[in-house]
Amino acid sequence: MAKRRHGIARRAAMILAAAAFALLATDAGAPARAAAGGDQPLDHVFGSKTFRNGNLKLFPKWEGMLSRYFAEGQVADSCTPGLFSRCDLADWQEFLDGEKGREPMRQLDAVNRYMNEHRYIIDPVNWGVDDYWATPLQFLHKDGDCEDYAIAKFMSLRALGWPDDALRIVVVNDLNLRVQHAILVVSLGGEAYVLDNQSPSVMRADRIRHYRPVYSVNEEAWWLHKL
Template sequence: MAAIAPRETPLPTLPSSAPAKLGVFESVAISAARLPAASKWQEARKIDYSQMFGADCAASGLAGCDSRFASKIRGAIDRVAGLSDREMLNLVNRTVNGAMTYEEDEAVWGTSDYWATPTEMARKGAGDCEDFAIAKYWTLRSLGVPDEKLQLVLLQDTRRQLFHAVLIAHTGSGAYVLDNVSNRLLVDTDIAQYQPIMSFTGERSYIHGFASNSRAVADMPKDLSAVAPSMGP
């Protein structure tokens, strides 16, 4: 993936010195290769889409620079300078949640599990949960947040009984959950019904388990290829 050019205006960035604790939602993260969704995640990272949310978007050659989706996110980025990390994450979460409409992949793409790129989101103006997470990932990357501080998590929502996807931003004060179902910014330990299944940080993939007796995991999927986070908002 191409390197992301630094922005001229100083912006809040999450510190990159300490390694992120990837065992989110009180899980244990185990490095794993060839996970079913890994290729979709890497495809979403193959091109530097952070340029879509910068002032030079038109010169980048990316489609969708003049879309409502891109314009709304750029407008929020212009207000980031001077904010704390938490305020920045809260602004990004709320802005992306309002920048496109939630629709399931079947309605948008005619398939059950499609991971859209930001240019595709701009064209359609709609997406499902992992699309919101990918848009937040690229928005934060455009703000200079280190790749290793961002974690896309595929999980099971035990309350709604469906698969879901969120973006986690790791900070010194906790792992914040950027979620399309809520504009309220919470840390991972505040959401008991989320059980992570697999996650992705940069080039790395992880599966998640739990310490003995820490959670009831009888309903966790045995077939990871069946985890399609597009069944409900």
């Protein structure tokens, strides 16, 4: 079990090693509440304090995924539906079109279930490398591991009109399985909700006891979590 999360664990260790230098070199040494000028449940998820930093260069896999994702948006998904063809982009768009305008909790539940239908495949098997952050389209084509589920859910909600500051991909230590794991955490109505490939249901973060957050990221910044 621990081996299959080797890539994400190594990335988390590198982030923690670099974080002290990054936080000391910027104004991000204050809690996120002060840095962002407000308070929200994502700043305290799983009982943590967060420290915000706007430098995403520590996350080349995240930045690379974003670049590929926005480039993919310019390419039409040309295919003819049939027994042996997969029109992943068209199917995803049809799903999103059906969720537009629906009640927010319904959207969270639908996105979580839609993406969780895909198979879990570790990066060394899927991509031949320890750690690869796939775009949603790559995930829909080839399935993926925990951060790929979280990314696909993140981008699905962004496509449905959710703001970037309401969403964070959070890397956690799973105390039950003793591995590192990635999930999507969403702010809604003053609460933080978790979309997890290990659960078919969307759960309130304050009801989950076995996750310890390490860092989180969205399109604009990253956060170091401390308990």
